[in-house]
Amino acid sequence: MILRxxxxxxxxxxxxxxxxxxxxxxxxxxxxxxxxVKVAPKSMxxxxxxxxxxxxxxxxxGTGRMTVFASQDSSRTFDxxxxxxxxxxxxxxxxxxxxxxxxxxxxxxxxSPRFEDVSLNQWLALTPAQLVKSHLRLDQSTIDRLSxxxxxxx
Numbered sequence: 001m002i003l004r005x006x007x008x009x010x011x012x013x014x015x016x017x018x019x020x021x022x023x024x025x026x027x028x029x030x031x032x033x034x035x036x037v038k039v040a041p042k043s044m045x046x047x048x049x050x051x052x053x054x055x056x057x058x059x060x061x062g063t064g065r066m067t068v069f070a071s072q073d074s075s076r077t078f079d080x081x082x083x084x085x086x087x088x089x090x091x092x093x094x095x096x097x098x099x100x101x102x103x104x105x106x107x108x109x110x111x112s113p114r115f116e117d118v119s120l121n122q123w124l125a126l127t128p129a130q131l132v133k134s135h136l137r138l139d140q141s142t143i144d145r146l147s148x149x150x151x152x153x154x
Contacts, residue, residue, distance in 0.1 A: 011151075011152045013151055013152070013153050013154070014040075015039065015154055016038045016040045016043055016103070018035050018036075018037050018038075018152045018153065019036045019037075020035045021033070021034050022034070022112075022113060022114050023113040023114060029113065030113050031111060031112075031113065032109065032111060032112070033109075033110040033113060034107060034108065035107070035115055036107055036108075037104075037105070037106050037108060037152075037153075038104070038105050039062075039064070039097075039098040039153055040153075041098050041101050041102065041103070043097075043098055043153055043154065044095055044096060044097040044098065044153070044154060045095055045096040045153060046095060046119055046151060046152055046153065047094070047119075048095070048117045048119050048152070049091050049092060049117065050090060050091070050110065050116060050117050051090070051091055051116055052090070052116045053090055053112035054087065054110070054111070055086075055087070055094075055109070055110060056086070056087055056108075057080075057085065057086035057107060058084075058085055058107045058109070059081060059082055059083065059086070059105075059106045060107065061082050061102070061104070061105045062102050062105055063081045063099045063104065064079070064081075064097060064104045064106070065077060065078070065079050065080070065096070065099050066080065066086055066088075066094055066096045067094060068094040069092060069094065080096075080106070093120065119151070119152070121150075121154075122146075122147060122148060122149065122150045122151075124146050125146035125148045126148055
């Protein structure tokens with residue numbers, strides 16, 4: 001079985017791409033899901049989390065910085081380059097910035113038949129505005145800039 005680039009689910013924006021391979025487009029992948037992520041300079045893989053599996057990363061090219069948020073007042077930041085491996089436990093929010101002048105390219109790997117992620121931006125945009133304002137003390141102009149459509153690379 002061959003998975004062609006055209007068969008993969010691709011989220012593309014001006015800052016890069018996320019191409020996904022899982023059971024939806026590669027039925028034999030019953031125990032693994034993957035995404036190849038390309039992040040342009042001055043862009044980042046948005047703040048998100050994976051509700052169904054831990055994330056393993058393998059950095060292919062470029063340089064990046066990842067911050068992982070564990071619990072209240074607890075986060076860690078790590079720098080990566082080609083050949084490095086990263087890890088994010090299930091449900092921990094994180095983002096990856098390109099810190100270099102060339103595209104950052106890495107694999108996201110999951111022990112799961114499906115790739116799933118939750119975008120913080122989209123989640124806040126779909127939450128009633130008054131709740132977001134009250135709990136996060138955000139003004140209306142900030143609320144108005146939230147996107148109901150997922151943008152994995154910003």
